[in-house]
Amino acid sequence: MNRFKGKTVVVTGGNKGIGLAIATRFAQEGANLVIASVEAEVEQAAKSLAEATGAKTAGVVCDVTDPEAVKALYDRAEKAFGGVDISVQNAGIITIAKVEDLTVTEWDATMAVNTKGAFLCCQQAIRHMRASGKGGRLINIASGQARDGFIYTPHYAASKFGVMGMTQSLAKEVALDNITVNAICPGIIKTDMWDYNDRVWGKMLGDFGPGELMASWVENIPMKRAGEGKDVAGLIAFLASDDAEYITGQTINVDGGLIMS
Numbered sequence: 331m332n333r334f335k336g337k338t339v340v341v342t343g344g345n346k347g348i349g350l351a352i353a354t355r356f357a358q359e360g361a362n363l364v365i366a367s368v369e370a371e372v373e374q375a376a377k378s379l380a381e382a383t384g385a386k387t388a389g390v391v392c393d394v395t396d397p398e399a400v401k402a403l404y405d406r407a408e409k410a411f412g413g414v415d416i417s418v419q420n421a422g423i424i425t426i427a428k429v430e431d432l433t434v435t436e437w438d439a440t441m442a443v444n445t446k447g448a449f450l451c452c453q454q455a456i457r458h459m460r461a462s463g464k465g466g467r468l469i470n471i472a473s474g475q476a477r478d479g480f481i482y483t484p485h486y487a488a489s490k491f492g493v494m495g496m497t498q499s500l501a502k503e504v505a506l507d508n509i510t511v512n513a514i515c516p517g518i519i520k521t522d523m524w525d526y527n528d529r530v531w532g533k534m535l536g537d538f539g540p541g542e543l544m545a546s547w548v549e550n551i552p553m554k555r556a557g558e559g560k561d562v563a564g565l566i567a568f569l570a571s572d573d574a575e576y577i578t579g580q581t582i583n584v585d586g587g588l589i590m591s
């Protein structure tokens with residue numbers, strides 16, 4: 331399929347994990363990609379993506395908590411490829427701590443990246459999409475924790491519930507600009523973030539060795555497997571496609587049915 335030929339897609343946190351899988355899917359389907367992350371390695375990640383897929387790419391160092399850096403990111407996309415058609419707010423962080431140990435610094439950092447960062451990106455993407463008059467697609471990455479929370483991560487759950495609320499508010503505001511805004515809630519997806527979860531929750535919830543906590547949770551997934559980045563990428567590509575033009579303000583789970591268990 332070549333559904334996104336000529337479109338420009340921005341993916342934050344696009345250098346690895348779920349973000350890289352999303353960027354790869356769009357690149358394979360003909361889009362121009364701008365991937366952003368805090369580490370300078372993002373430039374090499376963009377080159378590797380171009381080599382692997384033949385897509386035009388740019389890697390931009392951008393801390394999504396910094397309004398000026400986020401503005402520069404979207405201006406760069408406009409300058410490099412002539413516009414912004416699709417923006418995926420994927421950058422995210424998590425820490426895990428008992429309520430007595432959770433610091434204000436952790437709370438603020440999590441809200442700053444996961445919620446404020448997603449907002450700043452939506453704001454800049456909308457600015458470009460409105461100016462072009464061509465509409466666009468915004469897709470925010472929330473989490474299964476934005477459905478029912480989980481122990482030792484109130485800050486993370488709050489940040490992702492915030493993403494869902496923001497998604498609905500923005501969807502209403504930009505509907506007449508032909509811009510759709512949706513969110514997705516991944517379940518358990520194999521990435522560096524999940525490795526951290528497995529290690530830290532594993533110690534806090536019991537005597538779990540490496541991989542054992544994840545394995546025990548996978549048992550609760552009706553489909554009996556952890557998700558992969560490509561499972562998330564497929565849903566995002568659909569939401570960004572013409573087939574999803576009448577879907578906005580929604581949050582969709584991609585979790586193998588975990589929410590039901």
Ligand code: NDP
Pocket residue numbers: 342343344345346347348349366367368369392393394395420421422423443447471472473474515516517518519520521522523524
């Ligand atoms: P990873 O830890 O593998 O990747 C996180 C990405 O976010 C990295 O590219 C990182 O960049 C980037 N990032 C972090 N902070 C910033 C910042 N301040 N500015 C710009 N980029 C930043 O995570 P995943 O791929 O697992 O997660 C991706 C998203 O999916 C996150 O929003 C996460 O909350 C969500 N999610 C993940 C689940 C899972 O099971 N893995 C489940 C539910 C939701 P760098 O490498 O430069 O640090």
